[in-house]
Amino acid sequence: MSLDSCCKRLAGLLCQGGISMQRTLAKMVEKSGLARSMMMAHLKHMEGDGLVEKEELVKASVGRPKVLYKPSPKLLQMSKTKSD
Numbered sequence: 001m002s003l004d005s006c007c008k009r010l011a012g013l014l015c016q017g018g019i020s021m022q023r024t025l026a027k028m029v030e031k032s033g034l035a036r037s038m039m040m041a042h043l044k045h046m047e048g049d050g051l052v053e054k055e056e057l058v059k060a061s062v063g064r065p066k067v068l069y070k071p072s073p074k075l076l077q078m079s080k081t082k083s084d
Contacts, residue, residue, distance in 0.1 A: 006034060006042045007051075014052065014071040015079035022055075022068045043069060051075040 003011060009032050014021050025043070029036050046052040050072055057066040071079070 006038065007046055009034070010039070010042055010046065011051070011071070011075055011079060014069065015076055018076065018080040020071050020076055022070045024066060024068060028069065046075075051078075 010028065013023060013028050013031055023031075025036065025039060028034075029039050032039065034042075043052055043054075047054065051074055053070050053072050055068045055070065057068065059065055
């Protein structure tokens with residue numbers, strides 16, 4: 001499976017050195033320099049391909065739930081293969 005440059009950048013944020021890193025959307029936007037809308041589109045695409053998993057954290061307060069994105073085992077394996 002081939003990833004475009006934006007998806008590769010996201011994969012790098014989520015799989016640093018082959019280690020799974022959970023990140024919020026805000027943190028990934030900050031670290032990548034990509035626009036929030038572009039980030040969301042690529043994350044949705046990667047989630048559909050089974051490369052990214054998301055977890056909603058239940059909050060006791062009002063507002064949007066916090067969502068953490070993490071690499072799937074498939075993406076972790078791809079990142080380890082690329083770094084070998």
